[in-house]
Amino acid sequence: MKFVTKIEESKFNRFIESHEIGNELQTIEWGKFKSWYNWSYETVGLVDEHLNLIAGALLLRRKIPGTFKTILYAPRGFVLDYTDEEVLEKFIYHLKSYGKKTKAMFVKIDPCIKHREHNIEGQVIEGGINNTGIIDKLINYGFVYKKGALGFESTQPRFVFELDINRDELDVLKNFHHKTRYNIRLAERKGIEIHQGKKDDLKEFSRIMKVTGDRDGFITRPLSYFEKMHDTLGDKNRMKLFIAKYNINKALDNINEELAAINTTRDNTIEKNEKLILQKNELLELKKNNPNDIIVSGAILLLSGKRACYLYGASDNVYRNLMPNYLLQWEMIKYAMSKGCLIYDFRGVSGDLDPNNPLYGLYKFKKGFNGEFVEYIGEFDLVINKYYYKLWEFCLPKLKSVSHKLKK
Numbered sequence: 001m002k003f004v005t006k007i008e009e010s011k012f013n014r015f016i017e018s019h020e021i022g023n024e025l026q027t028i029e030w031g032k033f034k035s036w037y038n039w040s041y042e043t044v045g046l047v048d049e050h051l052n053l054i055a056g057a058l059l060l061r062r063k064i065p066g067t068f069k070t071i072l073y074a075p076r077g078f079v080l081d082y083t084d085e086e087v088l089e090k091f092i093y094h095l096k097s098y099g100k101k102t103k104a105m106f107v108k109i110d111p112c113i114k115h116r117e118h119n120i121e122g123q124v125i126e127g128g129i130n131n132t133g134i135i136d137k138l139i140n141y142g143f144v145y146k147k148g149a150l151g152f153e154s155t156q157p158r159f160v161f162e163l164d165i166n167r168d169e170l171d172v173l174k175n176f177h178h179k180t181r182y183n184i185r186l187a188e189r190k191g192i193e194i195h196q197g198k199k200d201d202l203k204e205f206s207r208i209m210k211v212t213g214d215r216d217g218f219i220t221r222p223l224s225y226f227e228k229m230h231d232t233l234g235d236k237n238r239m240k241l242f243i244a245k246y247n248i249n250k251a252l253d254n255i256n257e258e259l260a261a262i263n264t265t266r267d268n269t270i271e272k273n274e275k276l277i278l279q280k281n282e283l284l285e286l287k288k289n290n291p292n293d294i295i296v297s298g299a300i301l302l303l304s305g306k307r308a309c310y311l312y313g314a315s316d317n318v319y320r321n322l323m324p325n326y327l328l329q330w331e332m333i334k335y336a337m338s339k340g341c342l343i344y345d346f347r348g349v350s351g352d353l354d355p356n357n358p359l360y361g362l363y364k365f366k367k368g369f370n371g372e373f374v375e376y377i378g379e380f381d382l383v384i385n386k387y388y389y390k391l392w393e394f395c396l397p398k399l400k401s402v403s404h405k406l407k408k
Contacts, residue, residue: 001086002047003090019079028043030233031060040061056079057074069104074109076111078109100384100385106389107382108382110155118372118374120367139380143382147378148378159350160349161349161373162372165336165343184326186326187322191250192246201243205298209314233302242298242335244297251283252287255283298313307345308343310344329369
């Protein structure tokens with residue numbers, strides 16, 4: 001086995017896309033995108049005697065101001081077989097040497113390795129998957145185990161929902177919770193339509209994202225961030241923008257059909273008829289000021305090999321009662337299936353499933369699609385320079401505190 005750097009781009013991406021734990025955040029395009037934001041990127045790996053890659057990592061590097069030191073981050077960890085002792089040991093040994101030569105303080109990883117198997121309610125399944133042994137192994141190789149909190153404090157979420165989409169559409173749909181299926185149909189009936197967005201649509205998506213952040217209490221990215229993402233990943237078909245539009249004409253047509261159905265059946269109750277007429281008048285008034293469709297929500301999907309990942313989602317404060325996000329997710333799932341993806345990643349949920357937790361609603365929404373509640377093994381730091389690492393660990397909480405205050 002030989003340690004290699006500067007791996008040819010297409011070779012590296014093929015390896016990532018074909019590997020069991022390959023991830024959309026490990027592609028060359030993701031590295032190029034992050035290079036717009038104070039990171040540089042590089043690739044490293046191990047090849048066998050036939051020069052075939054058997055291990056690899058996308059490394060993001062960031063300089064620490066005022067020093068000659070850098071930090072390295074491998075998003076979603078190394079791409080290799082963590083149960084293969086020989087490969088893992090050699091890769092870590094060479095990576096540590098590489099880090100020393102390039103003045104890195106440490107290498108942070110957060111591998112796509114499941115820790116313990118859970119049921120959909122978040123309870124650990126007795127006798128299920130348990131990769132505590134891999135955690136112990138990494139600690140023995142010199143990693144500091146950061147584990148990660150139950151919420152979204154980690155670099156990447158430790159708890160996610162993943163949906164197996166290696167099935168036909170009807171099978172996937174019928175396994176959703178009945179309320180989720182109802183809301184999908186409701187959105188269609190109320191005039192919601194899902195479209196693949198263009199770069200120009202990012203302006204409205206960014207506005208709605210700001211609305212979402214203000215409502216739910218998190219800092220959002222600027223428009224330029226999403227435009228750079230579109231330019232870097234969209235051209236390679238690794239990123240798709242989906243938008244939900246409120247089609248008022250379609251909603252009117254549906255109401256007219258319901259009114260006609262009432263008049264031709266015994267179900268011609270006065271109350272139902274009056275309710276539909278009221279809705280129709282409200283829509284006609286809305287149409288006067290909004291001759292075009294209204295964008296009410298949107299989402300960004302990343303694709304890589306066998307995986308699709310729901311990376312960002314935004315919804316306006318108005319028309320949420322039309323349930324656009326349910327239909328939005330269903331259309332993105334179908335799109336991912338059409339591209340040959342086997343896994344649809346809903347991304348983060350909280351590991352604290354107390355109904356009083358502010359993030360419980362997010363868990364409940366994603367749970368409705370009947371995926372798998374996944375707990376990853378967490379974050380690890382491979383310490384290369386102990387002195388600077390201790391200094392970093394001492395200063396980082398203070399820097400985060402200052403940054404948080406400035407953002408308020």
